[in-house]
Amino acid sequence: MAPALNFNSVSNTVCVMDASTRLGSSLVRRLLTNGYTVHASIQNIHNGGHGEFLDACDMKRIKNFHLDPFDYHSIVDALKGCSGLFYSFEPPKDQSCTYDEYIGEVEVRAAHNVLEACAQTDTIEKVVFTSSATAIIWGHHENDQNSASMLLDERHWSDINVCRKFKLWHALSKTLAEKTAWALAMDRGVNMVSVNAGLLMGPDLTIKNPYLKGAAEMYEDGVFVTVDLDFLVEAHICVYEQISTYGRYLCFNHIINQTEDAVKLANILSPLPSSPQSMESDTRIIQERISNKKLNKLMVECQPQINGKSRGMLMKVST
Numbered sequence: 001m002a003p004a005l006n007f008n009s010v011s012n013t014v015c016v017m018d019a020s021t022r023l024g025s026s027l028v029r030r031l032l033t034n035g036y037t038v039h040a041s042i043q044n045i046h047n048g049g050h051g052e053f054l055d056a057c058d059m060k061r062i063k064n065f066h067l068d069p070f071d072y073h074s075i076v077d078a079l080k081g082c083s084g085l086f087y088s089f090e091p092p093k094d095q096s097c098t099y100d101e102y103i104g105e106v107e108v109r110a111a112h113n114v115l116e117a118c119a120q121t122d123t124i125e126k127v128v129f130t131s132s133a134t135a136i137i138w139g140h141h142e143n144d145q146n147s148a149s150m151l152l153d154e155r156h157w158s159d160i161n162v163c164r165k166f167k168l169w170h171a172l173s174k175t176l177a178e179k180t181a182w183a184l185a186m187d188r189g190v191n192m193v194s195v196n197a198g199l200l201m202g203p204d205l206t207i208k209n210p211y212l213k214g215a216a217e218m219y220e221d222g223v224f225v226t227v228d229l230d231f232l233v234e235a236h237i238c239v240y241e242q243i244s245t246y247g248r249y250l251c252f253n254h255i256i257n258q259t260e261d262a263v264k265l266a267n268i269l270s271p272l273p274s275s276p277q278s279m280e281s282d283t284r285i286i287q288e289r290i291s292n293k294k295l296n297k298l299m300v301e302c303q304p305q306i307n308g309k310s311r312g313m314l315m316k317v318s319t
């Protein structure tokens with residue numbers, strides 16, 4: 001059963017941008033189920049796939065908008081009448097799926113345009129900005145002699161110089177875009193929270209996913225985290241609906257820190273006939289160096305069920 005909306009804290013009209021992504025389309029479905037009216041802002045409106053769900057929805061509670069992140073007016077049009085925005089960015093389909101310095105500039109410009117539009121939209125009460133764990137985890141070895149014992153969380157930022165040095169373009173893009181969004185939000189008085197997501201698991205995950213650049217280093221450092229789509233959607237809803245939310249929320253429900261998990265992921269990305277003997281004999285459990293306590297505490301306070309499963313079963317609680 002969908003939870004009743006708390007209309008004292010949130011209006012029932014929100015915008016999802018970009019609604020054609022896996023996360024965006026899933027958010028639209030969940031929001032409609034929960035009683036919201038949704039402005040679905042779609043960048044790749046003719047690409048099929050994730051956009052096809054729109055035809056089957058209750059058209060009285062959904063309005064479709066074409067999104068051009070470089071057309072300020074298309075953003076403003078989608079936001080009209082909305083009290084909230086769920087914003088996420090994926091590279092345009094006509095661009096290479098591999099992040100590079102150019103895509104980073106695109107993502108920063110898009111974030112700037114969207115937050116500026118939110119500042120100019122009187123009805124907007126809250127923005128949920130989807131970022132990445134890669135905007136948190138990189139460069140702390142270079143900056144702290146005691147990094148081996150450091151527990152990373154949403155208070156940390158990836159070092160942009162380290163990201164450039166090692167060509168970690170996904171991390172660089174997410175870090176710069178999120179910092180741009182925060183700077184504008186604070187300057188313009190926009191109420192914003194961010195969800196810094198781990199690697200999103202799903203059937204379309206491939207070795208080409210830009211998040212995976214530096215995967216071996218993430219694993220050895222104990223910061224290789226993943227998130228399931230249902231959990232990520234639920235986190236966005238909780239972060240939006242709770243009045244007391246603030247700042248950043250590191251979002252994951254699994255950490256890859258032992259050989260069994262690493263082998264499973266490797267086989268998903270590039271199936272092998274058998275695991276290398278070196279991996280089979282490696283029984284280490286890498287010490288976790290990353291914490292999602294802030295989000296977990298929030299989600300315990302939210303609705304107790306996710307698709308019939310207890311939240312305790314879905315969360316990976318860091319110590």
